[in-house]
Every structure is written in structure tokens, then in C-alpha cells.
Amino acid sequence: MKLPYNRPHFFEFHDQPWCPPTVTAQAQAILTFLWTHRIPPFQSRAPYHGAADVLSGLIRELEGDKKAQEKGKGRLKVVDCCSGAGGPIPAIERVVNKQRVDSGLTPIPFVLSDLNPHLSSWAKATATSTSNALSFIPYPVDATHAPAELTRERHIRTFCLSFHHFNEDAARKIIQDAIKGADALCIFELQEPRLESLLELLAIFPLVFLVTPFTKPTISILILTYILPVLPFLMVFDGLVSAYRTRSLEHVRYLANLANLTLNLEGNDVSEWSWNEGRRRHTWPSGKMYWIIGKRESDGSSSW
Numbered sequence: 001m002k003l004p005y006n007r008p009h010f011f012e013f014h015d016q017p018w019c020p021p022t023v024t025a026q027a028q029a030i031l032t033f034l035w036t037h038r039i040p041p042f043q044s045r046a047p048y049h050g051a052a053d054v055l056s057g058l059i060r061e062l063e064g065d066k067k068a069q070e071k072g073k074g075r076l077k078v079v080d081c082c083s084g085a086g087g088p089i090p091a092i093e094r095v096v097n098k099q100r101v102d103s104g105l106t107p108i109p110f111v112l113s114d115l116n117p118h119l120s121s122w123a124k125a126t127a128t129s130t131s132n133a134l135s136f137i138p139y140p141v142d143a144t145h146a147p148a149e150l151t152r153e154r155h156i157r158t159f160c161l162s163f164h165h166f167n168e169d170a171a172r173k174i175i176q177d178a179i180k181g182a183d184a185l186c187i188f189e190l191q192e193p194r195l196e197s198l199l200e201l202l203a204i205f206p207l208v209f210l211v212t213p214f215t216k217p218t219i220s221i222l223i224l225t226y227i228l229p230v231l232p233f234l235m236v237f238d239g240l241v242s243a244y245r246t247r248s249l250e251h252v253r254y255l256a257n258l259a260n261l262t263l264n265l266e267g268n269d270v271s272e273w274s275w276n277e278g279r280r281r282h283t284w285p286s287g288k289m290y291w292i293i294g295k296r297e298s299d300g301s302s303s304w
């Protein structure tokens, strides 16, 4: 479904400042559960495996880029932006680094970050990392303006189920900041503005009833799920709005062009970036992960 780029941003309940923190936290806990657990017989593996495969491929590509390495910015790492409570990143880190260790490579550092650091959740997640390669930035990191200590090092920025939360202006600023300081940007979404994706999202309603007992629910969450089914409704509503908000590759390229133009006007020497997309089914019959990868082309120093 082709939607206009400048469509109204609309709202998701769990983004709203008035949404109770317990409800927001529960919505994130359910999303993390859906990323990290397999639902038989509809899934052959949990959705995070697909993201780990994509990221491993990108890491191999960037590590093989000798020209970028020669520029001496040190070892590559993965910096997750808008990590929330962690989302799928701790699980992705485990898979990526297990594969690396099994093939005789050193683990690649993964770093969690957010404008509102979730320190206790991150401390728990890092403690379970078997490769000790998962860490976090303990202070607020704004994805539209990353701190200098981050941009000094070669890194991939990831956005898991978070890029669609930003309006046009903020999304352009995120891309602009990445073009300035990162080596690649990787956007992962589990929904899209396509009919089959919308139908799949309706399945979240019964799933919330099934999944809630595994998320250590409080009494109020149990009431808001099983007595007044506010949470199942809210999850479906926010899922449908997420699909409506999810940007296509063309849309991201358009924002990247605007970002490039701004950087040029500000007198920056802008590298050329390439942008690609992919889809992989995670849930039968039609649930697909959608990703967009932007990558600095090591040869290019000219803008578009």
C-alpha cells in the first residue's frame, strides 16, 4: 500500500505521556516476548533469529571492507538506539556472537542506548550475556544527536520496532545523524502498511491473553487484560497504527536525500550511502519482518 510521505503521524497509546507507565512497560514486555519466543505451529523459530541473520550479514560485509578499516576508526560495534527495556537485542547478540565464536571470530560488542535509559533491565540483560559483549550507555542518548564518543568509533546503528515512532522531522534527523557519524543504519520492523500484515496484527488480540502470564504481570495488568480487556485492544490498535506509520524504502531514501542536502548546506563533506530493503516471513501465513539497511559506501565522498 503506497501511502503519502507527509501523512498525519497519528498516535499510539503507549507513546502518550498520559499512558500509565505500567501499561507502557507491559506493552513493551509483550513485544519483547513476541520477538524472542517461538509460537508453534505458526513459527519455525522466534522472529529475532531473522534479525540476527540480517545483522550478521551486514557485520560480515562491513568487516570485509578493508578501506573503511584502514581509516583507523577501530573495531566495529553495534549500537542499538531506542532500546527500551532491551527488546530483541540481548537475544540477537547471543545468536550473532555464538556464531562468531563457533567460527573462530571474536565477539562483536553490542551496546544498548535510549533517551530514557532502562538501567535495571539492561543490567539484568548484560549479566546474562555469555560472551560478555553486551553493554549499555548509562546516560540518555538522543538518536537524533548521538554523543561524540559514539561517533568516533565504527558502528552500526539499529532501530528495532522504533523507527516508525518518529515523526518526519525526527526521522530525517536520525538519518542525518547516522550519515554523519555511523557506518550503517539498520531499521527492523515486524509490520508494514500491507493488507496481509494488518490481518496478522489482529491475531495480537488473542495472543495477549495467552502471553500475559509469561510476562510477570501485576494485579492491575491482570485486571486490564482479563477483566477489562484494555491491553489486548491497545496492543492491536498500536500495532495497526505502527503498520500505518512504517516507512517504505522509497520514503527512507527521500528522507536520506533531505538529510544529505541539509548536511551539504551546512558545509559537511558527505559520504555516499546505499539503501536496501528485505523481508522475511516469521509467522505463518503472512507475518513478515521488514528491514531497511543504509550503508556508507567507503569509496564515495560525494553526495547524491
Ligand SMILES: C[S@@+](CC[C@H](N)C(=O)[O-])C[C@H]1O[C@@H](n2cnc3c(N)ncnc32)[C@H](O)[C@@H]1O
Pocket: 028, 031, 032, 081, 082, 083, 084, 085, 086, 087, 088, 113, 114, 115, 116, 141, 142, 143, 144, 159, 160, 161, 162, 165
Ligand atoms: C517502542 S520503544 C522501544 C522498542 C524497543 N526497541 C523494543 O524492541 O522493545 C521506543 C523507545 O524509544 C525511546 N526514544 C524516544 N525518543 C528517543 C530519542 N530521540 N532518542 C533515543 N530514544 C528515544 C523511548 O524512550 C522508548 O524507550
